[in-house]
Amino acid sequence: xxxxxxxxxxxxxxxxxxxxxxxxxxxxxxxxxxxxxxxxxxxxxxxxxxxxxxxxxxxxxxxxxxxxxxxxxxxxxxxxxxxxxxxxxxxxxxxxxxxxxxxxxxxxxxxxxxxxxxxxxxxxxxxxxxxxxxxxxxxxxxxxxxxxxxxxxxxxxxxxxxxxxxxxxxxxxxxxxxxxxxxxxxxxxxxxxxxxxxxxxxxxxxxxxxxxxxxxxxxxxxxxxxxxxxxxxxxxxxxxxxxxxxxxxxxxxxxxxxxxxxxxxxxxxxxxxxxxxxxxxxxxxxxxxxxxxxxxxxxxxxxxxxxxxxxxxxxxxxxxxxxxxxxxxxxxxxxxxxxxxxxxxxxxxxxxxxxxxxxxxxxxxxxxxxxxxxxxxxxxxxxxxxxxxxxxxxxxxxxxxxxxxxxxxxxxxxxxxxxxxx
Amino acid sequence: xxxxxxxxxxxxxxxxxxxxxxxxxxxxxxxxxxxxxxxxxxxxxxxxxxxxxxxxxxxxxxxxxxxxxxxxxxxxxxxxxxxxxxxxxxxxxxxxxxxxxxxxxxxxxxxxxxxxxxxxxxxxx
Numbered sequence: 001x002x003x004x005x006x007x008x009x010x011x012x013x014x015x016x017x018x019x020x021x022x023x024x025x026x027x028x029x030x031x032x033x034x035x036x037x038x039x040x041x042x043x044x045x046x047x048x049x050x051x052x053x054x055x056x057x058x059x060x061x062x063x064x065x066x067x068x069x070x071x072x073x074x075x076x077x078x079x080x081x082x083x084x085x086x087x088x089x090x091x092x093x094x095x096x097x098x099x100x101x102x103x104x105x106x107x108x109x110x111x112x113x114x115x116x117x118x119x120x121x122x123x124x125x126x127x128x129x130x131x132x133x134x135x136x137x138x139x140x141x142x143x144x145x146x147x148x149x150x151x152x153x154x155x156x157x158x159x160x161x162x163x164x165x166x167x168x169x170x171x172x173x174x175x176x177x178x179x180x181x182x183x184x185x186x187x188x189x190x191x192x193x194x195x196x197x198x199x200x201x202x203x204x205x206x207x208x209x210x211x212x213x214x215x216x217x218x219x220x221x222x223x224x225x226x227x228x229x230x231x232x233x234x235x236x237x238x239x240x241x242x243x244x245x246x247x248x249x250x251x252x253x254x255x256x257x258x259x260x261x262x263x264x265x266x267x268x269x270x271x272x273x274x275x276x277x278x279x280x281x282x283x284x285x286x287x288x289x290x291x292x293x294x295x296x297x298x299x300x301x302x303x304x305x306x307x308x309x310x311x312x313x314x315x316x317x318x319x320x321x322x323x324x325x326x327x328x329x330x331x332x333x334x335x336x337x338x339x340x341x342x343x344x345x346x347x348x349x350x351x352x353x354x355x356x357x358x359x360x361x362x363x364x365x366x367x368x369x370x371x372x373x374x375x376x377x378x379x380x381x382x383x384x385x386x387x388x389x390x391x392x393x394x395x396x397x398x399x400x401x402x403x404x405x406x407x408x409x410x411x412x413x414x415x416x417x418x419x420x421x422x
Numbered sequence: 423x424x425x426x427x428x429x430x431x432x433x434x435x436x437x438x439x440x441x442x443x444x445x446x447x448x449x450x451x452x453x454x455x456x457x458x459x460x461x462x463x464x465x466x467x468x469x470x471x472x473x474x475x476x477x478x479x480x481x482x483x484x485x486x487x488x489x490x491x492x493x494x495x496x497x498x499x500x501x502x503x504x505x506x507x508x509x510x511x512x513x514x515x516x517x518x519x520x521x522x523x524x525x526x527x528x529x530x531x532x533x534x535x536x537x538x539x540x541x542x543x544x545x546x547x
Contacts, residue, residue: 076539110474110493112537120494122474126542131474131494134508152545169547 012369018420020373020388022395022406027208027370028361032402032409033309040288040401041066045171045178047162047290047303048072050317051080052196054163058103058112058125062095064305065167069093070153072163073102073114075125082155082165083127087116088148094123114150127152159183159292160190160319162301180246185254185282186294192274195299198329199318199336205351207358209289209304209312210398215350216302217250217285217390218242220374224353227345230262239378240385248287248397250390254280257296265338271297271331274321285390287397297328298336310358316340316347369407424451430530434466437523445489447479451529455516458484460501466518466527471496472511472535489513511535 012021026032042065049061049072060073062085069085071094087094094116102114102125109115113122113130122131127150135144156164158175171178183190205212215221219240222228236255243251256279259265269278273294276282284292289304289312299319306312318340320332340347372391376384383389395406402409405416425431432451437459440446445456447469454469456478471478471491481492489500496509503513514535517528 105476105493108493110471110476113474124539126539128540128542133494137508154547 009368013371016369016371016373018405018407018416019392019396021369021371023409024361024365024368024370026404026406026409027211027358028309028363028365029409030309030363032404033208033306035402035404036288036306037066039403040398041306042068043166043168043171043401044288045156045164045166045173045175047301048082048165049163050195050197050301050319051157051161051163052194052319052322053099054080056101056103059099059101060095060114061099061163062097065165068167070165071095071114072155072165073125076112080155080157080163081126082153082163084151084153086151087118087121088129088150089116089119089121089132092116092118094150121148123150159187160195160299178247179286180249182245182249182251182284182286183292185251186276186284186292188275189273189282189294190299194322195319196322196324197317198320198333199341200315201342202313202315203342203351204307204311204313205355206310207312207354208309208361209306210394211354211357212302212304212312212314212350213285213289213291213394214372214391215354216283216291217252217394218372218374218388219252219385220388221350221353224349225346227262227339231258231265234258238384238386241378242383242385242387242389244389244393248394250285250393252283252285252385252390254282257281268296268335271328271335273297273299285394287394288401293340295339296335297332298340300336300340309363310361425526430528431519431526432529434518434525434527437464437520437525440464440525444484445479445482450527453529453532455527456482457525458489458500460487463501464518464520464525465500465503465513466516466525467513468533468535470535472513473509475535475537 048063053061054074057074057076060071062071070082071085072082074080085094094114102112105111106115108117108120109122113124115122120133124130129145129148132145154166156175158164164175240255241253260267272278279296281295291302293300301317303315304312318336320329337344339345372388374388376387378384399406399413403413405411405413423433434448434450434457440457440459445458447456455466456469457464457466469477473494473496476491476493483490483492487499487501488497490497497506498509498513503515505512514533519526
């Protein structure tokens with residue numbers, strides 16, 4: 001096949017159909033990015049941290065969700081609540097630390113309260129305003145503590161203790177309803193006993209968040225990972241299914257990894273997650289930007305926070321059981337870090353791929369088609385993990401939320417569907 | 423040290439242990455208390471500001487008979503316990519006596535302030 005000139009390059013290649021590619025502008029256009037923030041990220045449930053990160057009453061964790069500063073706190077009643085991390089007075093961020101405890105006072109605030117350092121307005125763990133400095137002198141009877149509580153956010157602790165938050169008060173689904181069965185494959189493992197975060201690192205990656213998610217939702221890219229090919233390519237590998245669930249979530253089915261095929265590695269049957277067969281692997285790609293990866297003895301969870309059309313923050317957490325002995329914890333850390341740590345076998349390779357993708361898709365680059373038209377089915381006609389059904393499934397949900405056709409974002413979703421039917 | 427005739431009473435400190443001005447913290451009979459000279463007498467109080475449980479050993483400032491919590495500037499008359507300025511709750515005092523240069527209190531029941539949070543069971547989305 002010869003190289004193509006500009007006109008040939010613009011044509012749809014082969015017999016690829018309209019639902020089998022996206023327009024590269026969905027990865028680079030600033031307006032589309034802003035629309036994703038308002039139409040998707042401000043509307044859905046997302047995990048923001050794990051409950052073990054705020055293990056004691058009065059401990060807290062801060063983060064941003066769709067650019068809004070959010071604070072998650074554990075009350076004296078052990079209940080976890082989420083609030084906008086914004087003072088109702090002059091809009092200051094109330095808590096600047098990434099994590100800590102309100103048990104002790106601060107220079108401006110009393111113990112067991114959140115305090116805005118600017119004018120020392122104070123709030124309890126339920127978001128009640130309990131102190132306005134010289135309140136009655138300044139506001140007389142025009143404004144009282146009861147008028148200026150924090151903005152509370154819907155919050156659930158679900159699926160192995162992850163803390164889920166949404167900015168959308170009007171959401172009509174619980175986290176379980178939103179998951180649509182995507183957690184069935186690992187729920188028993190996650191819920192059998194309390195989990196604990198043992199690894200955390202984050203990175204700001206120069207790529208669109210969807211490029212990272214695309215990568216996680218097909219395993220055709222194991223051609224990128226020498227380690228995965230050596231340990232994984234066997235009959236059961238190709239029998240893994242790629243299963244779509246409502247709301248854009250995807251599940252990659254389990255199989256047995258042969259770690260001992262890789263030089264320097266050994267079988268990992270010494271320790272596994274409860275209810276997970278030895279050396280097995282399950283994965284969930286959760287819409288729109290979370291990945292749960294249960295591999296042998298360690299659970300990994302990646303949470304993406306989009307920062308711009310070509311910038312995403314990814315937080316990587318590794319989890320084991322809270323009841324781990326020191327020896328068990330060391331095994332989990334070794335298993336986790338040797339694959340997924342900053343110096344592991346896979347992570348840097350994935351990051352290299354997505355950043356070089358983005359390098360061809362600058363904000364002002366010509367639009368082009370990004371293909372996801374692989375249909376690689378098993379004997380039963382179900383998509384296997386080298387099928388790109390995961391991406392098609394994601395972009396079907398994405399297009400509906402955005403009311404844009406992923407293959408041509410200038411069309412509405414309905415117009416795109418009509419064109420596809422024609 | 424407790425009183426052999428009345429075991430409810432315990433010795434907190436000697437007068438010499440107290441500064442001329444300000445609060446000093448002591449542990450007595452399982453309690454943490456603050457003591458201060460007030461003219462020719464003493465006052466012994468719980469260790470927290472009645473407002474929001476601020477430790478007064480850190481944030482309590484004494485000027486004459488006025489005690490001020492530097493966090494939110496609640497003030498009291500340290501002799502009477504009455505509120506001054508923006509304070510909304512009076513101070514509580516342990517019953518106290520000076521005996522032979524030592525400060526004694528009735529430590530039989532712990533004094534505390536009510537810091538309970540409001541319930542939010544009826545929160546409406």
